[in-house]
Amino acid sequence: MKTAVIVFPGSNCDRDMAVALEQVTGRAPVMVWHRDTALPAGIGMVAVPGGFSYGDYLRAGAMAARSPIMAAVADAAGKGLPVLGVCNGFQVLTEAGLLPGALMRNNGLDFVCRDVALTVENAQSAFTARYAAGERVSFPVAHHDGNFVADDATLDRIEGEGRVAFRYAEPVNGSARAIAGVLNDAGNVLGMMPHPERRIEAAHGGADGRRLFEGLMETIGA
Amino acid sequence: MKLRIHVTLKPGVLDPQGKAIEHALAGLGFAGVNGARVGKLIELDVADGTADADIDSMCRQLLANTVIENYRVEKA
Numbered sequence: 001m002k003t004a005v006i007v008f009p010g011s012n013c014d015r016d017m018a019v020a021l022e023q024v025t026g027r028a029p030v031m032v033w034h035r036d037t038a039l040p041a042g043i044g045m046v047a048v049p050g051g052f053s054y055g056d057y058l059r060a061g062a063m064a065a066r067s068p069i070m071a072a073v074a075d076a077a078g079k080g081l082p083v084l085g086v087c088n089g090f091q092v093l094t095e096a097g098l099l100p101g102a103l104m105r106n107n108g109l110d111f112v113c114r115d116v117a118l119t120v121e122n123a124q125s126a127f128t129a130r131y132a133a134g135e136r137v138s139f140p141v142a143h144h145d146g147n148f149v150a151d152d153a154t155l156d157r158i159e160g161e162g163r164v165a166f167r168y169a170e171p172v173n174g175s176a177r178a179i180a181g182v183l184n185d186a187g188n189v190l191g192m193m194p195h196p197e198r199r200i201e202a203a204h205g206g207a208d209g210r211r212l213f214e215g216l217m218e219t220i221g222a
Numbered sequence: 223m224k225l226r227i228h229v230t231l232k233p234g235v236l237d238p239q240g241k242a243i244e245h246a247l248a249g250l251g252f253a254g255v256n257g258a259r260v261g262k263l264i265e266l267d268v269a270d271g272t273a274d275a276d277i278d279s280m281c282r283q284l285l286a287n288t289v290i291e292n293y294r295v296e297k298a
Contacts, residue, residue, distance in 0.1 A: 058284070
């Protein structure tokens with residue numbers, strides 16, 4: 001399976017993401033620079049990695065969401081290509097309008113960098129097929145702006161449609177309804193603040209994140 | 223033409239930074255501060271005659287995130 005990772009100026013989890021994808025697919029992903037205007041042909045998924053794209057200027061993810069490559073990502077997402085946004089990637093996807101809501105400063109104002117317990121809410125999605133609904137997993141988080149915000153009507157809708165993929169099982173950042181990861185309406189775009197790509201082998205302290213990539217590759221027929 | 227774009231959080235959106243400022247002011251002994259909200263001021267220099275609709279589009283497409291923020295355009 002051919003995959004791609006978008007790289008913005010200020011991305012810093014792009015290499016972690018590349019390692020995770022290579023381990024699971026057996027093939028190094030294509031690293032796509034933000035100024036490119038097209039995604040590589042024949043990819044099965046694209047990842048928008050964590051970091052501090054454009055130094056979080058204006059708002060976290062705001063500048064990256066308007067960079068040339070994101071038009072191609074939005075176009076491909078509209079055609080059903082799986083898109084995974086982690087941390088800053090989640091912020092970019094909300095800023096690009098591919099996911100609902102917004103990510104604001106953590107309610108404690110502090111940068112939170114530690115392992116957190118999550119509950120898998122929806123185990124039916126392409127990204128969560130290898131988890132059980134209600135399962136407790138542990139992923140690292142490392143963010144300052146992870147406080148998920150949306151109006152009540154939006155929150156009710158995404159809850160009702162089963163689009164909450166992961167929920168925090170402990171206080172982390174003040175996110176509305178403890179939402180840690182959310183799917184788009186078609187289920188092919190997932191944004192999440194915790195880092196599955198940093199939890200893919202025993203040396204990372206566990207492999208809970210590896211199943212996200214394995215499940216996705218299985219679902220898309222890699 | 224000089225523009226001042228005021229970007230503010232929508233009512234009801236919690237503002238942890240504003241809360242911290244409110245508490246800090248109380249800590250400095252200023253009584254009666256009932257609230258603090260943090261926004262942004264963006265100064266733009268645009269060509270004379272730039273259409274209001276274009277200015278509005280700039281705000282909607284980039285300067286403000288209308289999920290959480292309101293904006294107000296002030297022409298200097």
